[in-house]
Amino acid sequence: MSYILPMHMPFVSRCVVALAVGTLVALQSIGHTAAAQSASASAVPSTERSIVRSVDSHNSDALALLVRLVDINSGTTNHAGVRHVADILRAQFDSLGFATKWVDGAAFHRAGHLVAEHPGPGPKILIIGHLDTVFDLSSPFQKFERLDDSTARGPGVIDMKGGDVIALYALRALEDAGALDSMHVVVVYDGDEEDAGAPLSAARQTLIDAARGARAALGFEDGAGDPRTAVVSRRGDISWTLTTTGRTAHSSQIFTKEYGAGAVYEAARVLDAFYKQLSTQRYLTFNPGVVVGGTAVSLDSTQTSGTAAGKTNVVSDTAVVAGDLRTLSPAQLAAAQRSMLAIVRQHLPMTTAHLVFADGYPPMAPTAGNKKLLAMYDRASRDLGFGPVVAVDPSRAGAADVSFVANEVPMAIDALGLSGHDDHSPQETADLRMLPVQTKRAAVLMYRLTVEGGTHPVTP
Numbered sequence: 001m002s003y004i005l006p007m008h009m010p011f012v013s014r015c016v017v018a019l020a021v022g023t024l025v026a027l028q029s030i031g032h033t034a035a036a037q038s039a040s041a042s043a044v045p046s047t048e049r050s051i052v053r054s055v056d057s058h059n060s061d062a063l064a065l066l067v068r069l070v071d072i073n074s075g076t077t078n079h080a081g082v083r084h085v086a087d088i089l090r091a092q093f094d095s096l097g098f099a100t101k102w103v104d105g106a107a108f109h110r111a112g113h114l115v116a117e118h119p120g121p122g123p124k125i126l127i128i129g130h131l132d133t134v135f136d137l138s139s140p141f142q143k144f145e146r147l148d149d150s151t152a153r154g155p156g157v158i159d160m161k162g163g164d165v166i167a168l169y170a171l172r173a174l175e176d177a178g179a180l181d182s183m184h185v186v187v188v189y190d191g192d193e194e195d196a197g198a199p200l201s202a203a204r205q206t207l208i209d210a211a212r213g214a215r216a217a218l219g220f221e222d223g224a225g226d227p228r229t230a231v232v233s234r235r236g237d238i239s240w241t242l243t244t245t246g247r248t249a250h251s252s253q254i255f256t257k258e259y260g261a262g263a264v265y266e267a268a269r270v271l272d273a274f275y276k277q278l279s280t281q282r283y284l285t286f287n288p289g290v291v292v293g294g295t296a297v298s299l300d301s302t303q304t305s306g307t308a309a310g311k312t313n314v315v316s317d318t319a320v321v322a323g324d325l326r327t328l329s330p331a332q333l334a335a336a337q338r339s340m341l342a343i344v345r346q347h348l349p350m351t352t353a354h355l356v357f358a359d360g361y362p363p364m365a366p367t368a369g370n371k372k373l374l375a376m377y378d379r380a381s382r383d384l385g386f387g388p389v390v391a392v393d394p395s396r397a398g399a400a401d402v403s404f405v406a407n408e409v410p411m412a413i414d415a416l417g418l419s420g421h422d423d424h425s426p427q428e429t430a431d432l433r434m435l436p437v438q439t440k441r442a443a444v445l446m447y448r449l450t451v452e453g454g455t456h457p458v459t460p
């Protein structure tokens, strides 16, 4: 999903921020590097050379599959479309010898999830993708459109049907190279990443279960639009609701011992204290997005619209504020919640305040394990002749499905998918030159994770 976040429901994830400026320059430089890649391929072992050859020989098939998938509408609420995309991918995983299943999503009001498992003696690797897009059936943006030799526009082309195809063809290359037999790979492609089902715990149970015992989790989101970067940390994103009450009275009685300050002043006190005490902490943000206050207020369940009635000569009796809270680590989240609750407990005269936190995306902290996995990916990229890969600043990375497993696995990385720009907009554009590049990098990373168990970066 996108960094420059459109208006979203609290649980709507944010895969990616697409930074269009400068991106194409980066892509072009890697594209040229790709042309010189055969020279550097001799630096990699024979299995990895086989992987590279397979990716090249299947690139037109991969692109054809991407076109086919993009042309199927799979907006999150179009359950039939999500299922159609899943069925096509499922047949592909079946052909690679995976045991596949469809997990129905009725319990969380979404289409469901595709799960594919290849049992093998190697360490378990979790691959994360999603089948849905933000473009529903009513969107005018429905089809793959080739813009020139190297770019194409389409709904979900980078977010993230491109990544789904990259993961699939990386596994196909591993099969072709004779490496897949020894690998234990579990693929989970969620059907509701862009607008997660509810309850959220049910909607993400399959993914979290799949992560148990995994050595590493690899997310194939499109990343920050720059193939020289990957994501090792995403801020978590949860929502909160503050409700304050006061004693209503004629306004002439406000500030008296009997009637106190009123609900609106209490809400203002809390928000002001949040800002003064917490707003300078790095990577911590909290945004009161909507406020209603007065003598009769309502806020709808999506916390996107409400009503307020009151009079200037009446002390307010209720105020409701809805906001979000983004944090880098579980520790930062817990500390922020403690501080916010402590602020809420100090009331102005004759008022009450109550703060409730809702479920949301947990933080993916920049752990040593995640950095080690990035180092392996960086090494694979360099060995393949594609140059270094560095971490994206987490302030530019929104929440995504990988966040749900970040605390379940010793190593996680995201943004291994197809590069481009402007995801979540009708200008969503892929750099097709990155399709084989990203596929090769991912396949070599998976191979090295299996061979080396992820214990240390490999020197071929």
Ligand SMILES: [Zn+2]
Residues within 6 Å of the ligand: 001, 015, 130, 159, 160, 193, 221, 222
């Ligand atoms: Zn996405």
